[in-house]
Amino acid sequence: xxxxxxxxxxxxxxxxxxxxxxxxxxxxxxGDPTVSLLGEDASLADRQAVIAELGFDQPVPVQYMRYxxxxxxxxxxxSYRLKRPVVEVIAExxxxxxxxxxxxALLAVAGGVALGVYTAIRRDSLVSRVLMTVSLIGVSLPxxxxxxxxxxxxxxxxxxxxxFGRGDTVALGGWPTGLLTASGWASLVLPVxxxxxxxxxxxxxxxxxxxxxxxxxxYVRFARARGLPERRIHCRHALRNTLIPVVTIxxxxxxxxVAFAIVTETVFQWPxxxxxxxSSIQAVDVPVIAAYLLxxxxxxxxxxxxxxxxxxxxxxxxxxx
Amino acid sequence: xxxxxxxxxPAAFRALTFVSVLAATLLGTSAxxxxxxxxxxxxxxxxxDPHALNNxxxxxxxxxxxxxxxxxxxxxxxxxxxxxxxxxxxxxTVWEFKLRKGVKFHDGSLFTADDVxxxxxxxxxxxSDMRSLLVSxxxxxxxxxxxxxxKTSGPNPLLPDNLINIxxxxxxxxxxxxxxxxxxxxxxxxTYATRNVNGTGPYTLVSREQDSxxxxxxxxxxxGRGQFPLEIDELVYLPIxxxxxxxxxxxxxxxxxxQDLPIQDIARLRADPKLxxxxxxxxxxxxxxxxxxxxxxxxxDVKDKNPLADRRVRQAFQLAIDRNAIQNAVMRGLSVxxxxxxxxxxxxxxxxxxxxxxxxxxxxxxxxxxAGYPNxxxxxxxxxxxxxxxxxxxxxxxxxxxxxxxxxxxxxARPLAIQTAAINNQDTDFYLYGWGVPTYDSAYIFDYLxxxxxxxxxxxxNATRYSNTEVDRQIVSLASEGDTKKRxxxxxxxxxxxxxxxxxxxxxxxxxxxxxxxxxxIPVNPSNTPYFKLFKLASGAAATSQ
Numbered sequence: 001x002x003x004x005x006x007x008x009x010x011x012x013x014x015x016x017x018x019x020x021x022x023x024x025x026x027x028x029x030x031g032d033p034t035v036s037l038l039g040e041d042a043s044l045a046d047r048q049a050v051i052a053e054l055g056f057d058q059p060v061p062v063q064y065m066r067y068x069x070x071x072x073x074x075x076x077x078x079s080y081r082l083k084r085p086v087v088e089v090i091a092e093x094x095x096x097x098x099x100x101x102x103x104x105a106l107l108a109v110a111g112g113v114a115l116g117v118y119t120a121i122r123r124d125s126l127v128s129r130v131l132m133t134v135s136l137i138g139v140s141l142p143x144x145x146x147x148x149x150x151x152x153x154x155x156x157x158x159x160x161x162x163x164f165g166r167g168d169t170v171a172l173g174g175w176p177t178g179l180l181t182a183s184g185w186a187s188l189v190l191p192v193x194x195x196x197x198x199x200x201x202x203x204x205x206x207x208x209x210x211x212x213x214x215x216x217x218x219y220v221r222f223a224r225a226r227g228l229p230e231r232r233i234h235c236r237h238a239l240r241n242t243l244i245p246v247v248t249i250x251x252x253x254x255x256x257x258v259a260f261a262i263v264t265e266t267v268f269q270w271p272x273x274x275x276x277x278x279s280s281i282q283a284v285d286v287p288v289i290a291a292y293l294l295x296x297x298x299x300x301x302x303x304x305x306x307x308x309x310x311x312x313x314x315x316x317x318x319x320x321x
Numbered sequence: 322x323x324x325x326x327x328x329x330x331p332a333a334f335r336a337l338t339f340v341s342v343l344a345a346t347l348l349g350t351s352a353x354x355x356x357x358x359x360x361x362x363x364x365x366x367x368x369x370d371p372h373a374l375n376n377x378x379x380x381x382x383x384x385x386x387x388x389x390x391x392x393x394x395x396x397x398x399x400x401x402x403x404x405x406x407x408x409x410x411x412x413x414t415v416w417e418f419k420l421r422k423g424v425k426f427h428d429g430s431l432f433t434a435d436d437v438x439x440x441x442x443x444x445x446x447x448x449s450d451m452r453s454l455l456v457s458x459x460x461x462x463x464x465x466x467x468x469x470x471x472k473t474s475g476p477n478p479l480l481p482d483n484l485i486n487i488x489x490x491x492x493x494x495x496x497x498x499x500x501x502x503x504x505x506x507x508x509x510x511x512t513y514a515t516r517n518v519n520g521t522g523p524y525t526l527v528s529r530e531q532d533s534x535x536x537x538x539x540x541x542x543x544x545g546r547g548q549f550p551l552e553i554d555e556l557v558y559l560p561i562x563x564x565x566x567x568x569x570x571x572x573x574x575x576x577x578x579x580q581d582l583p584i585q586d587i588a589r590l591r592a593d594p595k596l597x598x599x600x601x602x603x604x605x606x607x608x609x610x611x612x613x614x615x616x617x618x619x620x621x622d623v624k625d626k627n628p629l630a631d632r633r634v635r636q637a638f639q640l641a642i643d644r645n646a647i648q649n650a651v652m653r654g655l656s657v658x659x660x661x662x663x664x665x666x667x668x669x670x671x672x673x674x675x676x677x678x679x680x681x682x683x684x685x686x687x688x689x690x691x692a693g694y695p696n697x698x699x700x701x702x703x704x705x706x707x708x709x710x711x712x713x714x715x716x717x718x719x720x721x722x723x724x725x726x727x728x729x730x731x732x733x734a735r736p737l738a739i740q741t742a743a744i745n746n747q748d749t750d751f752y753l754y755g756w757g758v759p760t761y762d763s764a765y766i767f768d769y770l771x772x773x774x775x776x777x778x779x780x781x782x783n784a785t786r787y788s789n790t791e792v793d794r795q796i797v798s799l800a801s802e803g804d805t806k807k808r809x810x811x812x813x814x815x816x817x818x819x820x821x822x823x824x825x826x827x828x829x830x831x832x833x834x835x836x837x838x839x840x841x842x843i844p845v846n847p848s849n850t851p852y853f854k855l856f857k858l859a860s861g862a863a864a865t866s867q
Contacts (some may be wrong), residue, residue, distance in 0.1 A: 029738070030736075031736060031741070031742050032738055032739070033738075035738045036367075036374075038375075038450055039375040039450055040376075041375060041781075042453065042781065043778055043781045053505075053506055053508060068580045082531065083367070083504050084365055084516075086509075089531075109441070148565050148566070148569075150562075155570075156572045159573055163575060220777050225767055267565075268566065269566060271530060271531075275562065280564065281705065283367070
């Protein structure tokens, strides 16, 4: 088992190396960083001086090896745009993204499971049919359109909720949280709904299908025959057996919630790492882009690693190989 | 800021204003209630170091906190700020500036000539992004604590115009915090001036979260009290990247003033009785650049020679493109078609050059045939898609117009960072670009766009491969020509050549739009830098509350 874990670890490191190299190649094609360093009105000599200073005139492998060396020493460099250490900038923004992603994950799982169970049990009711139709919208509409639609309805027309920002934050030991203020909660509603909608509908449809399957099984029929109350049959017997695929999917989706937060954060001016990433791309702020890509890759690797670990615990057959 | 997300109801707010005005009158005080302006635009300032980056969003925010010697107001005039007066001395290479007395920095220290000497030296440091505006300066000396002299390498009649974005820092403060130079591009550490300020400006920094919210408060010790309206007590700067969200925030009453508006929303904002929309020409001309060099083109299907090197082909392009149609169909009226890369308020602008002729596809086709391309040819037009108003749509329209005369134009739209790199490396044959003139003088345009690339430290943005030794000589002479008449004649002569050669095809000057709640009336500043200390509340709002 230790060997298996070690092999997984080795694979994870390879994945991170590959991501860092691919992202490094991409930088050659996203434009000239001197535009954000010097502005549009800089002279040619100034541009060349900065390019030489930053080592952009050297061969790509040389640049990559130097970057890798710095990263292994924990040095991610300084942001070209913000003139501040990259690690500090990302650490400042990460809490906002994590709060958004976790709130969206909670809503997606809780809402998805509840609605999935409901639409499975009352599969022919009007409410279920409406929910199923609406869920199609959630699956098919692009995130930014949903976000803008929600803003126009709840901010411009009804004026119930703010259209942008994170509201007031309170620092909890270096972690600025929006969960302790009224404006923070109000600001969270629309972005969370926007980000969660797709996952929620996905989980809902998954749970519904699994649940319908489970309701047809023999043990549910026997339970009914024994005269157990319906609520108990649904929650104790049917739902439990549907949750295994849901748990797997959810685990994998948490990583994508952080990654997909880019669009939601841009629409709502949510000051997280996604918004930082978009601004950095426009400014060709290579150190920030590289660090962000590595962070997301590391997150995915970590989640996959954890999921693999859980499989090992759950399935005794895997342990023997 | 403790304001809630809910908008203040206008009716309730007016009642409140009424009550407070009434109370103020009854109590015999002249103090108005605290006025907050929530201000949104697309991009946040990247750093608070005023010499680190020469770009619009940075200057825009920092002009509220720091001050230069002179500013330029919305009407294009120079306004004495930290300098009270300036004049050339008997030596035409030396300018003398009289400085304002009794000016305090935000930390309480007094402003003197030493701060000017220090700041100009800092702005000229190798790591400063402002130094290209100050290359003509050879020496700055102190005459007395409130008089400085600036010596230039040759006569420079435009020196005051070059100082409008050079902010003055406190010398002692900068030295204490080790920021006597702007940060190095390859530095490993953040410097103190990146997130801390100490200016003489009307507003002090209260708090700042990058890309989220910056709060500024009126500085109680500001020298301009009594001289400027200073009616806005608190400024809350809220960058909002997404254009739709920015407009929504204004419509929902979450912000009071918005810059960088998307063209398609302006009609809707105009129709809203609670809002005010102000417009004026921006200091930026959009144009097409053409590779007129001798070598064959890279991005064309003509491989053996350069069709654009033939003036008849360039003239055919110019005749084919209907700039009035672009104004109506693409820009929805928000552009001023022009035939010269200089807005009317720039020194050297000539009405005769700016006039847009009629487009004539038949004549254009004839010229193409004469040049040897009766069936046209294929070419790639490189275009930005994130920089100018409707930039990509403009290129699509140009492609359509050229298609009418048989020139098959492929539009390649891409971000500014890539477009600028291509222009700087001359890796394009036909491109859309825009240019603003911070000095309000034609020489700036010639230096960057007309002079041979890379010679005499000029021509950085000239990707046309145009090189004319005589014009180069004339351009260089402008920098040190003290005789205004002679200088104006040279400017006119250079423009005459540029206009005749058709190395650029100017399209239009952009029109800039500001939208705000009715209570405020902020005029559009051609450099897109509103100075909030100058604004009075709209008279209409005052009338309702009295």
